[in-house]
Amino acid sequence: MLVKTKTSADLPYSEVTPEPVYRSRREFISATAVGVLGAAACLSAGPEAQAALATTSKSAPALDPATDPLTAFEQITTYNNYYEFGTGKGDPARYAHRLTVKPWAVKVDGLVNKPGDYGVEDLVNFRELEERVYRHRCVERWSMVIPWIGVPLAAVLKKIDPQPKAQFVEVTTAVRPSEMPGLATAGLQWPYVEGLRMDEAMHPLSLMVVGLYGKVLPNQNGAPLRIHIPWKYGFKSGKSIVRIRLMEKMPATTWAMQTPHEYGFYANVNPTVDHPRWSQGREQRLPSPFRDRPTILFNGYGDQVASLYAGMDLRKYY
């Protein structure tokens, strides 16, 4: 008798990509997207794709396309805060092509068992890329919905093997005077440093990003490697990461050092804790010109992350 054993290559019909999703994929996959990204890109974009994603992604619930439709690729890639290239929102799109992203090395040190210089592909398993549609809320009161491509930050941290004493993750981002015209003028201390508590970094929502909209991450969005922490203000999500250090003490982060009364270490999205210069109660979902969206505590991810801050005074630890 012939016994047919299933191999991983025999996919059930339930795994077949719905035709409209398959048909719409070309709108989003650029011809230049690398093959490995292409695999993840099958899940890319469009309301149908978002719906499809809802059934395939275990850790991140998809957003409702009715209330949180994807922000256009052109918007996401032309409106950036990346002061190394200048403080104007359009500066990164204008100048970031100068950034050399290949080769790229990430120095891993501190309280890890596997320190050293890593390439992007040593940190990120490109076969495990997934698409995560996240709300992105800037401390400046605008927000977007972005289909990121990446892997859980926890998977990256597991590769470098944290020591038990490690309490915090510090990420340092690139400084290239010859490639970044904003360094001399933006008025910040370089390099840009951000950090997370270990449990925040290990949270399944925390993402190490290498792409968006099924494409390789554009330079202005933080190529080749950035983090995105969807329940925190955007400035926590460091771009173009060159160093990951695990520490016992809380790292000194750039904006918290620059203006401590305006920016804290936690920077959780919170409508009740105002920025000294503006209320955080409402936000503007680009490209809408109206600031008519109520801001949600933890950017709407409270059911998953609120427990991280149980018992903490969020007014004090802003």
Next chain:
Amino acid sequence: MLSRLRQGVTALLSAAAAWRLFKPAVFLACLAPGVWLGVRAWRFFRGGDFLALGPDPAKTLLHETGENALVILFITLSVTPVRRLFQVNRLQAVRRMLGVWAFTYALSHVSVYLVFDQLCYSVATCEFNAIKEDILKRRFIFAGMTAFSILLPLAITSTSGWVRRLKKNWQRLHRLVYVAAGAAVVHYTWIQKSDIRVPLRYAAVLLLLLGIRVVFAWQKRRPVPYGRRRRPPGAGGRP
């Protein structure tokens, strides 16, 4: 060398000011950035071109109206110094119009804030409490509103009727424009997150303009050396 340069500038400015269409030309120059902004706004709101105003339309409207107001206000303030330094009295003819244009852009700037930021496109949606809180709690909005509240009475009293009615007080009142300009520069400085080079440049220009006016006032008071005094026959001397 320097005096020839000055003569050249004087000749150029005199020719421009003497031009029959000088006033309409200045008017159109002030109108143009507003029209350009309006065209893009039309394409954005009616034409479906969602990037016509850049990635953040409200901010584009807010920044451009604010910047136009500030630039035209500074041009207004430099009319008198330029007129006196280069002795082109006809320039005075456009000063009031420039001032009213600066106010027009300032009014649009405030309106953009009220409509898009505070949803004041209808009374029901308008966030009155948030506006009050903004003015009282945010120093940059307080500074901006101060500048606007000064410009408002100046714009209202800019008509010839008010000039006549207020007599000497008109000039006294309108000197407040320097306070408005100062408040506007402070407003601009305080909204910056980290890079304040551009607002500081405005501040430097404002100090320069104010300095020139102080020197003028001082020259007016200083007695002219005796031998060079020229007194028109019959005119009373200044003490």
